[in-house]
Amino acid sequence: MTNLDEILGTRLQIPVADAIAVHDDKNVKFVDGSWWLPNQNRNARQEFEIGPRIRGAIFLDIDDVANKGASSNPKNLPHMMPSAKLFSAAMDAMSIVNKDHLIVYGQEGCPYLHRAWYQFICMGHDNSKVHLLEGSFQDWEEADGPVDFSAKN
Template sequence: MTSLVTTAWLADHLDDPQVVLLDASFKLPGATPTAPEEFAERHIPTAQFFDVDKVADAGNPLPHMMPSEAEFARTVGALGISNETMVVIYDTPGLMSAGRAWWMFRSFGHRNLAILDGGLRTWMAEGRPVTAEVVARPAASYQARLDPAAIASKADVLANIDSKARDLVDARSAARFTAAEKEARPGLRAGHVPGSLNVPFDRMTDPETGKMRAPAEIAQVFRDAGLDMERPVIASCGSGVTACALAFGLHLAGKDDVAVYDGSWAEWGMPGDTPVATGQ
Protein backbone atom coordinates (compact mmCIF):
# COMPACT_ATOMS: atom_id res chain seq x y z
CA MET A 1 0.00 0.00 0.00
CA THR A 2 1.49 3.32 -1.08
CA SER A 3 1.05 6.46 1.03
CA LEU A 4 1.36 8.75 -2.00
CA VAL A 5 -0.73 8.57 -5.16
CA THR A 6 -0.33 10.43 -8.44
CA THR A 7 -2.90 12.56 -10.23
CA ALA A 8 -3.00 9.90 -12.97
CA TRP A 9 -3.86 7.22 -10.40
CA LEU A 10 -6.57 9.40 -8.89
CA ALA A 11 -8.08 10.19 -12.28
CA ASP A 12 -8.41 6.45 -12.88
CA HIS A 13 -10.07 5.87 -9.49
CA LEU A 14 -12.45 8.84 -9.13
CA ASP A 15 -15.45 6.58 -9.72
CA ASP A 16 -14.20 3.71 -7.57
CA PRO A 17 -16.82 3.23 -4.81
CA GLN A 18 -14.08 1.97 -2.48
CA VAL A 19 -12.15 5.25 -2.71
CA VAL A 20 -13.18 8.42 -0.86
CA LEU A 21 -11.46 11.68 -1.80
CA LEU A 22 -11.12 14.41 0.83
CA ASP A 23 -10.11 18.05 0.37
CA ALA A 24 -8.40 18.99 3.65
CA SER A 25 -7.32 22.49 2.65
CA PHE A 26 -6.81 24.97 5.49
CA LYS A 27 -6.01 28.65 5.90
CA LEU A 28 -4.91 30.67 8.89
CA PRO A 29 -7.56 32.76 10.69
CA GLY A 30 -8.46 35.92 8.79
CA ALA A 31 -7.30 34.69 5.38
CA THR A 32 -9.88 35.16 2.61
CA PRO A 33 -11.41 33.48 0.81
CA THR A 34 -11.56 30.73 3.40
CA ALA A 35 -10.74 27.13 2.55
CA PRO A 36 -14.43 26.07 2.72
CA GLU A 37 -15.34 28.97 0.41
CA GLU A 38 -12.71 27.92 -2.12
CA PHE A 39 -13.90 24.32 -1.91
CA ALA A 40 -17.46 25.48 -2.65
CA GLU A 41 -16.18 27.22 -5.79
CA ARG A 42 -14.02 24.42 -7.15
CA HIS A 43 -12.60 21.08 -6.10
CA ILE A 44 -11.65 17.75 -7.64
CA PRO A 45 -14.78 15.83 -8.71
CA THR A 46 -16.16 13.46 -6.01
CA ALA A 47 -14.20 15.25 -3.25
CA GLN A 48 -15.75 16.07 0.09
CA PHE A 49 -14.45 18.72 2.45
CA PHE A 50 -12.59 17.62 5.56
CA ASP A 51 -12.52 20.69 7.81
CA VAL A 52 -9.61 20.38 10.23
CA ASP A 53 -11.06 23.30 12.20
CA LYS A 54 -14.31 21.39 12.80
CA VAL A 55 -13.11 17.78 13.05
CA ALA A 56 -11.75 18.79 16.42
CA ASP A 57 -12.34 18.93 20.17
CA ALA A 58 -14.94 21.70 20.40
CA GLY A 59 -14.42 21.97 24.15
CA ASN A 60 -10.71 22.79 23.88
CA PRO A 61 -9.88 26.51 23.64
CA LEU A 62 -6.84 25.72 21.51
CA PRO A 63 -7.43 25.61 17.74
CA HIS A 64 -8.38 22.32 16.02
CA MET A 65 -7.20 19.94 18.72
CA MET A 66 -7.65 16.20 18.26
CA PRO A 67 -11.29 15.08 18.63
CA SER A 68 -12.44 12.12 20.65
CA GLU A 69 -12.65 8.66 19.10
CA ALA A 70 -16.45 8.93 19.05
CA GLU A 71 -16.47 12.34 17.36
CA PHE A 72 -13.93 11.31 14.72
CA ALA A 73 -15.86 8.11 14.01
CA ARG A 74 -19.12 10.03 13.69
CA THR A 75 -17.63 12.60 11.33
CA VAL A 76 -15.85 10.23 8.96
CA GLY A 77 -18.73 7.78 8.99
CA ALA A 78 -20.99 10.61 7.82
CA LEU A 79 -18.59 11.12 4.91
CA GLY A 80 -19.22 7.54 3.81
CA ILE A 81 -15.92 6.21 5.12
CA SER A 82 -15.65 2.78 6.72
CA ASN A 83 -12.54 1.20 8.21
CA GLU A 84 -11.96 -0.59 4.89
CA THR A 85 -12.32 2.51 2.69
CA MET A 86 -9.33 3.77 0.72
CA VAL A 87 -9.02 7.43 1.76
CA VAL A 88 -7.14 9.86 -0.49
CA ILE A 89 -6.43 13.34 0.89
CA TYR A 90 -5.30 16.52 -0.81
CA ASP A 91 -4.95 20.22 -0.16
CA THR A 92 -4.56 23.21 -2.43
CA PRO A 93 -0.76 23.89 -2.37
CA GLY A 94 0.45 20.26 -2.29
CA LEU A 95 1.33 19.52 1.33
CA MET A 96 0.27 22.05 3.91
CA SER A 97 -2.76 20.69 5.76
CA ALA A 98 -3.32 17.36 3.98
CA GLY A 99 -0.77 15.94 6.39
CA ARG A 100 -2.98 16.93 9.32
CA ALA A 101 -5.90 14.88 8.01
CA TRP A 102 -3.54 12.00 7.13
CA TRP A 103 -2.08 12.06 10.66
CA MET A 104 -5.53 12.11 12.25
CA PHE A 105 -6.65 9.05 10.28
CA ARG A 106 -3.36 7.28 11.07
CA SER A 107 -3.65 8.13 14.76
CA PHE A 108 -7.14 6.60 14.87
CA GLY A 109 -5.92 3.38 13.27
CA HIS A 110 -6.69 3.88 9.56
CA ARG A 111 -4.02 2.48 7.25
CA ASN A 112 -5.70 2.36 3.81
CA LEU A 113 -4.68 5.95 3.29
CA ALA A 114 -2.76 8.18 0.90
CA ILE A 115 -2.03 11.81 0.03
CA LEU A 116 -2.37 13.11 -3.53
CA ASP A 117 1.09 14.12 -4.72
CA GLY A 118 1.09 17.80 -5.65
CA GLY A 119 -2.49 18.33 -4.46
CA LEU A 120 -4.99 20.53 -6.25
CA ARG A 121 -2.12 22.66 -7.53
CA THR A 122 -0.77 19.83 -9.70
CA TRP A 123 -4.22 18.56 -10.63
CA MET A 124 -5.21 21.95 -12.05
CA ALA A 125 -1.79 22.58 -13.64
CA GLU A 126 -2.36 19.42 -15.67
CA GLY A 127 -5.70 20.74 -16.89
CA ARG A 128 -7.74 18.13 -15.07
CA PRO A 129 -11.39 18.85 -14.25
CA VAL A 130 -12.73 20.65 -11.19
CA THR A 131 -16.31 21.16 -10.09
CA ALA A 132 -18.49 22.98 -7.57
CA GLU A 133 -20.79 19.96 -7.20
CA VAL A 134 -20.69 17.97 -4.00
CA VAL A 135 -22.02 14.42 -4.14
CA ALA A 136 -22.91 13.06 -0.73
CA ARG A 137 -22.09 9.43 -0.01
CA PRO A 138 -24.22 7.04 2.04
CA ALA A 139 -23.17 7.07 5.69
CA ALA A 140 -20.96 4.24 6.86
CA SER A 141 -20.03 2.67 10.18
CA TYR A 142 -16.57 3.57 11.47
CA GLN A 143 -14.62 2.46 14.52
CA ALA A 144 -11.81 4.73 15.75
CA ARG A 145 -9.09 3.62 18.16
CA LEU A 146 -6.63 6.33 19.13
CA ASP A 147 -2.95 5.47 19.47
CA PRO A 148 -1.86 7.66 22.41
CA ALA A 149 1.77 7.46 21.23
CA ALA A 150 0.82 9.57 18.20
CA ILE A 151 0.28 12.69 20.34
CA ALA A 152 2.75 14.62 22.46
CA SER A 153 1.50 16.92 25.23
CA LYS A 154 2.97 20.09 26.70
CA ALA A 155 4.14 18.01 29.65
CA ASP A 156 5.90 15.61 27.26
CA VAL A 157 7.71 18.49 25.56
CA LEU A 158 8.68 20.05 28.90
CA ALA A 159 10.10 16.76 30.13
CA ASN A 160 11.95 16.25 26.85
CA ILE A 161 13.89 19.52 27.26
CA ASP A 162 15.76 17.87 30.13
CA SER A 163 15.70 14.23 29.06
CA LYS A 164 16.50 14.90 25.40
CA ALA A 165 14.98 11.49 24.73
CA ARG A 166 13.48 12.66 21.44
CA ASP A 167 14.44 15.20 18.81
CA LEU A 168 11.93 18.06 18.62
CA VAL A 169 11.44 19.47 15.12
CA ASP A 170 9.55 22.72 14.45
CA ALA A 171 7.80 23.11 11.07
CA ARG A 172 7.36 26.90 11.21
CA SER A 173 9.32 29.29 9.02
CA ALA A 174 12.85 30.24 10.05
CA ALA A 175 11.68 33.80 10.79
CA ARG A 176 9.05 32.59 13.23
CA PHE A 177 11.40 30.03 14.76
CA THR A 178 14.09 32.63 15.47
CA ALA A 179 11.55 35.29 16.57
CA ALA A 180 12.61 37.61 13.73
CA GLU A 181 8.90 37.61 12.86
CA LYS A 182 6.00 37.92 15.29
CA GLU A 183 3.36 35.23 15.60
CA ALA A 184 0.12 35.79 13.69
CA ARG A 185 -2.04 34.68 16.60
CA PRO A 186 -2.49 37.57 19.06
CA GLY A 187 -0.86 37.31 22.46
CA LEU A 188 1.70 34.64 21.65
CA ARG A 189 5.35 35.06 22.47
CA ALA A 190 7.85 34.64 19.63
CA GLY A 191 10.61 32.06 19.46
CA HIS A 192 10.89 28.30 19.84
CA VAL A 193 11.15 25.50 22.38
CA PRO A 194 14.73 25.38 23.69
CA GLY A 195 16.75 22.66 22.00
CA SER A 196 14.38 22.24 19.06
CA LEU A 197 15.42 22.00 15.41
CA ASN A 198 13.86 23.92 12.53
CA VAL A 199 12.64 22.21 9.35
CA PRO A 200 10.05 24.45 7.63
CA PHE A 201 7.24 22.26 6.32
CA ASP A 202 7.63 23.46 2.74
CA ARG A 203 11.02 21.74 2.61
CA MET A 204 9.12 18.47 2.14
CA THR A 205 8.04 19.48 -1.36
CA ASP A 206 9.48 20.78 -4.63
CA PRO A 207 8.81 24.54 -4.66
CA GLU A 208 8.15 24.50 -8.41
CA THR A 209 5.52 21.76 -8.40
CA GLY A 210 4.30 21.19 -4.85
CA LYS A 211 5.12 17.48 -5.26
CA MET A 212 6.91 15.53 -2.56
CA ARG A 213 10.67 15.30 -2.64
CA ALA A 214 12.17 11.82 -2.96
CA PRO A 215 12.39 9.94 0.36
CA ALA A 216 16.19 10.12 0.38
CA GLU A 217 16.05 13.89 -0.19
CA ILE A 218 13.55 14.29 2.64
CA ALA A 219 15.78 12.31 5.00
CA GLN A 220 18.72 14.52 4.04
CA VAL A 221 16.73 17.69 4.75
CA PHE A 222 16.18 16.47 8.30
CA ARG A 223 19.79 15.35 8.73
CA ASP A 224 21.02 18.74 7.50
CA ALA A 225 18.90 20.37 10.22
CA GLY A 226 20.57 18.21 12.86
CA LEU A 227 18.01 15.41 13.24
CA ASP A 228 19.26 11.95 14.14
CA MET A 229 17.13 9.64 11.99
CA GLU A 230 17.69 6.85 14.51
CA ARG A 231 16.04 8.74 17.37
CA PRO A 232 12.30 9.18 18.03
CA VAL A 233 10.83 12.55 17.08
CA ILE A 234 8.27 15.09 18.26
CA ALA A 235 7.00 17.36 15.47
CA SER A 236 5.67 20.81 16.33
CA CYS A 237 4.49 23.91 14.45
CA GLY A 238 2.12 26.85 14.96
CA SER A 239 -1.05 24.96 15.87
CA GLY A 240 -0.55 21.28 15.05
CA VAL A 241 -1.25 21.43 11.29
CA THR A 242 2.05 21.71 9.41
CA ALA A 243 3.83 19.56 12.00
CA CYS A 244 1.90 16.74 10.38
CA ALA A 245 3.54 17.57 7.03
CA LEU A 246 6.85 16.75 8.72
CA ALA A 247 5.35 13.55 10.12
CA PHE A 248 4.24 12.57 6.61
CA GLY A 249 7.65 13.39 5.14
CA LEU A 250 9.36 11.30 7.80
CA HIS A 251 6.89 8.48 7.10
CA LEU A 252 7.86 8.51 3.42
CA ALA A 253 11.49 8.42 4.51
CA GLY A 254 10.75 5.24 6.48
CA LYS A 255 10.44 6.77 9.93
CA ASP A 256 7.24 6.34 11.92
CA ASP A 257 8.37 6.84 15.53
CA VAL A 258 7.03 10.39 15.32
CA ALA A 259 4.56 12.07 17.67
CA VAL A 260 2.88 15.41 16.95
CA TYR A 261 2.71 18.08 19.66
CA ASP A 262 -0.97 18.84 19.11
CA GLY A 263 -1.02 22.13 21.03
CA SER A 264 2.22 23.31 19.37
CA TRP A 265 3.05 27.03 19.54
CA ALA A 266 -0.60 28.01 20.04
CA GLU A 267 -0.21 26.44 23.49
CA TRP A 268 3.52 26.76 24.21
CA GLY A 269 3.76 30.40 23.11
CA MET A 270 1.02 31.66 25.41
CA PRO A 271 2.11 33.89 28.29
CA GLY A 272 3.28 31.65 31.11
CA ASP A 273 6.22 29.70 32.39
CA THR A 274 7.06 27.58 29.34
CA PRO A 275 10.66 28.41 28.36
CA VAL A 276 11.19 30.16 25.03
CA ALA A 277 14.43 30.51 23.06
CA THR A 278 15.14 32.96 20.24
CA GLY A 279 17.71 33.07 17.47
CA GLN A 280 19.04 30.00 15.73
Protein backbone atom coordinates (compact mmCIF):
# COMPACT_ATOMS: atom_id res chain seq x y z
CA MET A 1 0.00 0.00 0.00
CA THR A 2 1.41 3.41 -0.94
CA ASN A 3 1.34 6.46 1.27
CA LEU A 4 -1.27 7.90 -1.11
CA ASP A 5 -3.49 4.88 -0.58
CA GLU A 6 -3.03 5.16 3.19
CA ILE A 7 -4.02 8.83 3.23
CA LEU A 8 -6.82 8.93 0.66
CA GLY A 9 -7.98 5.34 0.41
CA THR A 10 -11.44 5.21 -1.12
CA ARG A 11 -12.99 7.89 1.10
CA LEU A 12 -15.41 10.30 -0.50
CA GLN A 13 -14.57 13.28 1.70
CA ILE A 14 -10.96 14.22 2.32
CA PRO A 15 -10.06 16.51 5.24
CA VAL A 16 -8.04 19.58 4.27
CA ALA A 17 -4.97 18.39 6.23
CA ASP A 18 -4.94 15.08 4.34
CA ALA A 19 -5.40 16.84 1.00
CA ILE A 20 -2.46 19.13 1.79
CA ALA A 21 -0.36 16.06 2.66
CA VAL A 22 -0.88 14.58 -0.84
CA HIS A 23 -0.85 17.85 -2.79
CA ASP A 24 2.50 17.23 -4.47
CA ASP A 25 1.79 13.61 -5.46
CA LYS A 26 1.84 13.26 -9.26
CA ASN A 27 -1.24 11.00 -9.12
CA VAL A 28 -3.39 13.62 -7.39
CA LYS A 29 -5.19 16.39 -9.28
CA PHE A 30 -7.17 19.17 -7.65
CA VAL A 31 -10.25 20.20 -9.61
CA ASP A 32 -12.15 23.41 -8.91
CA GLY A 33 -15.77 22.47 -9.53
CA SER A 34 -17.24 25.83 -8.56
CA TRP A 35 -20.26 27.03 -10.48
CA TRP A 36 -22.84 29.75 -9.78
CA LEU A 37 -26.35 30.45 -11.00
CA PRO A 38 -26.62 33.49 -13.29
CA ASN A 39 -28.59 35.46 -10.69
CA GLN A 40 -25.72 35.06 -8.20
CA ASN A 41 -23.62 37.51 -10.25
CA ARG A 42 -20.46 35.42 -9.96
CA ASN A 43 -18.35 33.80 -12.64
CA ALA A 44 -16.52 30.72 -11.34
CA ARG A 45 -14.17 30.44 -14.34
CA GLN A 46 -13.20 34.09 -14.03
CA GLU A 47 -12.64 33.74 -10.27
CA PHE A 48 -10.45 30.68 -10.90
CA GLU A 49 -8.41 32.42 -13.60
CA ILE A 50 -7.90 35.60 -11.58
CA GLY A 51 -6.95 33.60 -8.49
CA PRO A 52 -6.21 32.72 -5.88
CA ARG A 53 -6.61 28.96 -6.37
CA ILE A 54 -5.06 25.76 -5.09
CA ARG A 55 -1.60 25.60 -6.65
CA GLY A 56 -1.68 23.40 -9.76
CA ALA A 57 -5.48 23.10 -9.75
CA ILE A 58 -7.60 22.57 -12.85
CA PHE A 59 -10.98 24.17 -13.48
CA LEU A 60 -13.84 22.01 -14.77
CA ASP A 61 -16.36 24.29 -16.45
CA ILE A 62 -19.62 22.34 -16.61
CA ASP A 63 -20.92 24.83 -19.17
CA ASP A 64 -17.98 24.26 -21.54
CA VAL A 65 -17.71 20.49 -21.06
CA ALA A 66 -21.35 19.95 -21.98
CA ASN A 67 -23.47 18.77 -24.89
CA LYS A 68 -24.46 21.71 -27.06
CA GLY A 69 -26.05 22.04 -30.45
CA ALA A 70 -29.25 20.82 -32.06
CA SER A 71 -28.17 17.22 -32.65
CA SER A 72 -27.11 16.40 -29.09
CA ASN A 73 -29.13 18.96 -27.15
CA PRO A 74 -32.22 19.86 -29.23
CA LYS A 75 -33.82 21.96 -26.48
CA ASN A 76 -30.55 23.85 -25.95
CA LEU A 77 -30.56 23.22 -22.21
CA PRO A 78 -27.53 24.55 -20.32
CA HIS A 79 -24.72 22.41 -18.85
CA MET A 80 -26.04 19.06 -20.05
CA MET A 81 -23.87 16.00 -19.41
CA PRO A 82 -21.26 15.75 -22.20
CA SER A 83 -20.83 12.86 -24.58
CA ALA A 84 -18.10 10.37 -23.66
CA LYS A 85 -16.03 11.64 -26.62
CA LEU A 86 -16.27 15.29 -25.52
CA PHE A 87 -15.50 14.42 -21.90
CA SER A 88 -12.52 12.30 -22.92
CA ALA A 89 -11.13 15.15 -25.03
CA ALA A 90 -11.56 17.57 -22.11
CA MET A 91 -9.76 15.16 -19.76
CA ASP A 92 -6.93 14.77 -22.26
CA ALA A 93 -6.61 18.57 -22.44
CA MET A 94 -6.46 18.71 -18.62
CA SER A 95 -3.97 15.79 -18.45
CA ILE A 96 -6.36 13.77 -16.26
CA VAL A 97 -6.12 9.99 -16.55
CA ASN A 98 -8.14 7.25 -14.85
CA LYS A 99 -5.35 6.35 -12.41
CA ASP A 100 -5.41 9.89 -10.97
CA HIS A 101 -7.02 10.63 -7.64
CA LEU A 102 -9.19 13.72 -8.14
CA ILE A 103 -9.99 16.03 -5.25
CA VAL A 104 -12.88 18.28 -6.23
CA TYR A 105 -13.20 21.52 -4.29
CA GLY A 106 -15.03 24.81 -4.55
CA GLN A 107 -15.33 28.31 -3.24
CA GLU A 108 -16.97 28.85 0.14
CA GLY A 109 -20.75 28.73 -0.12
CA CYS A 110 -20.77 27.07 -3.55
CA PRO A 111 -23.53 24.45 -3.49
CA TYR A 112 -22.92 23.17 -7.04
CA LEU A 113 -19.40 21.71 -6.94
CA HIS A 114 -20.89 18.25 -6.43
CA ARG A 115 -21.98 18.37 -10.07
CA ALA A 116 -18.33 18.22 -11.12
CA TRP A 117 -17.80 15.21 -8.83
CA TYR A 118 -20.92 13.56 -10.28
CA GLN A 119 -19.78 14.21 -13.85
CA PHE A 120 -16.47 12.41 -13.23
CA ILE A 121 -18.34 9.42 -11.77
CA CYS A 122 -20.91 9.29 -14.62
CA MET A 123 -18.18 9.50 -17.23
CA GLY A 124 -16.41 6.46 -15.80
CA HIS A 125 -13.57 7.78 -13.65
CA ASP A 126 -12.81 5.22 -10.94
CA ASN A 127 -15.38 5.98 -8.23
CA SER A 128 -12.84 5.18 -5.51
CA LYS A 129 -10.53 7.89 -6.86
CA VAL A 130 -12.93 10.83 -7.04
CA HIS A 131 -13.02 12.70 -3.75
CA LEU A 132 -14.52 15.89 -2.34
CA LEU A 133 -12.47 18.28 -0.23
CA GLU A 134 -14.04 18.42 3.21
CA GLY A 135 -14.21 22.19 3.29
CA SER A 136 -13.80 24.99 0.80
CA PHE A 137 -10.90 26.70 -0.90
CA GLN A 138 -10.98 29.24 1.93
CA ASP A 139 -10.49 26.40 4.46
CA TRP A 140 -7.52 25.22 2.38
CA GLU A 141 -6.07 28.72 2.43
CA GLU A 142 -6.57 29.08 6.21
CA ALA A 143 -4.73 25.76 6.71
CA ASP A 144 -1.76 27.14 4.74
CA GLY A 145 -2.27 24.82 1.78
CA PRO A 146 -0.23 25.75 -1.32
CA VAL A 147 -1.97 28.61 -3.15
CA ASP A 148 -1.35 30.25 -6.52
CA PHE A 149 -2.13 33.97 -6.46
CA SER A 150 -1.15 34.71 -10.07
CA ALA A 151 -3.65 35.30 -12.85
CA LYS A 152 -3.92 32.58 -15.52
CA ASN A 153 -3.84 33.56 -19.19
